Amino acid sequence: MDYYISDLHLGHANVIRWDKRPFDSIGEMHREIIRRWNRTVTPKDTVWLLGDVAWNTKTAQEILPQLRGTKHLILGNHDKQSEEFFSLFSSVRELAVLKDQGQQVILCHYPIAHWQNQYRNAVHLYGHVHNTQDDAAFLHYGAYCRSMGIPFEAYNVGCMLPYMDYTPRTLAQIREANRTERT
Numbered sequence: 001m002d003y004y005i006s007d008l009h010l011g012h013a014n015v016i017r018w019d020k021r022p023f024d025s026i027g028e029m030h031r032e033i034i035r036r037w038n039r040t041v042t043p044k045d046t047v048w049l050l051g052d053v054a055w056n057t058k059t060a061q062e063i064l065p066q067l068r069g070t071k072h073l074i075l076g077n078h079d080k081q082s083e084e085f086f087s088l089f090s091s092v093r094e095l096a097v098l099k100d101q102g103q104q105v106i107l108c109h110y111p112i113a114h115w116q117n118q119y120r121n122a123v124h125l126y127g128h129v130h131n132t133q134d135d136a137a138f139l140h141y142g143a144y145c146r147s148m149g150i151p152f153e154a155y156n157v158g159c160m161l162p163y164m165d166y167t168p169r170t171l172a173q174i175r176e177a178n179r180t181e182r183t
Contacts, residue, residue, distance in 0.1 A: 001044075001045045001170060002046050002047075002098075002100045002101075002171065003040070003041055003046065003069070003168035003169060003170055004047070004125050004168060004169060004170075004174065005047065005159050005167070006076070006125075006128070006156075006159065007051065007052045007127045007128070008033060008049070008052065008054065008159055009052055009054070010029075010030060010033070010054040010059045010063050011026065011030075011054050011055035011056050011058075012026075012054075012078075013026045018130075019131060021160055033063075033159070034063065034066050034067060036165065036166050037067045037068065039167075040168055041068040041069040041168055042068060042069065045068065045069040045070070046070045046072065047067070047070070047071050047072070047168050048074060048098075048107055049071060049072065049074065050074045050076070050107055050109050050125060051074055051075055051076020051078070051079060051127050052076035052077065052079060052109065052128070053073065054085075055078065061084070061088065064088045070090050071088070071089050071090060072089055072090055073089040074093055074094070074095065074096055074107050074108060075094050076109040076127065076128065095107065095108045097116060101172075103123060103171060104121070104122040104123070105124075105125060105171060106122055106125070107125050108126055109128050110128045111124075111126040111135075111138045111154065111156070112126065113141065118150075118151055118152070123154070123171065124153070125154070125171075125174070126154065126155075126157070127157055127158045129156060129158070135156055138156075142154055153175075157169065157174060163178070
């Protein structure tokens with residue numbers, strides 16, 4: 001099974017305040033992310049992390065080995081570009097194009113206005129914009145495109161979003177959680 005999640009920001013204490021994350025400390029956030037991840041992901045699953053995984057390599061080295069599944073990184077702006085950090089993942093890329101249950105999926109840390117095979121029903125998953133005005137603007141843009149008949153199926157998989165709930169999600173779960181916004 002393929003799972004997706006973005007913007008864990010492990011080891012980044014200020015993100016608790018910025019995202020209004022429901023944790024009293026960075027330790028509590030780490031424990032909850034590990035618990036929710038391992039409750040969902042099995043060792044045979046694949047998880048695509050869409051950037052901003054950890055604030056520093058030491059924290060990544062402590063926590064990532066505790067998380068089940070094969071982990072692939074789509075680079076984010078806060079990811080440390082070092083061999084030590086990269087060695088924690090099965091692959092490291094700027095962008096990925098893959099098939100999930102026959103569905104083409106375009107993965108990038110950043111929201112893309114127009115992506116490969118958008119007109120052939122490819123889905124775009126992204127992070128980076130958290131729960132900010134940037135995300136609201138991208139959602140507005142997507143709604144405008146759809147109103148003009150332009151296919152636009154893109155989803156923010158930031159862990160802090162209510163439907164993500166600090167838990168990796170499947171494409172089917174992501175689509176279902178966002179269905180009400182599109183109808």
